[in-house]
Amino acid sequence: MISQLRLLDFVIASIIGNIIAHPLSNPHLSLKGSLGTTIVLVIMYLGGVFIMLKWPWFRKLINHRPITIVQNGEILYKGLKKARIFIDV
Structure with a gap:
């Protein structure tokens, strides 16, 4: 399954996993900051996917x-x- 992911999808999944893992492994960190960062990152990712669907030249720029x-x-x-x-x- 991982070999079928685009590079952008794999990187986003890795980053989100890392952001969520930090407060779970350290009791002194709050989960609010990680959730806020994750939500912003997901919104940016979805915006990028929407732009790739709307403008083919942007898709060609991102995907080979x-x-x-x-x-x-x-x-x-x-x-x-x-x-x-x-x-x-």
């Missing part, structure tokens, strides 16, 4: 184009090289 590895039943070795997948021929 997919790499074609197989086309018409033929293996594209140039695509394998670009994806850094090495096979013995």
Whole structure:
């Protein structure tokens, strides 16, 4: 499942997990600050996703184009090289 996430989704999930974990591991920290930070981060993330859906040029800026590895039943070795997948021929 993690390999199918976009880089942005993985980074946001990691950051939110780290923000929530700090007050749970330290009894001197309050949960209010972490929840506020998490809410702001989620709103910014959703805004970014909305912008990516509305403006294709912004999506192209954030997400790279997919790499074609197989086309018409033929293996594209140039695509394998670009994806850094090495096979013995």
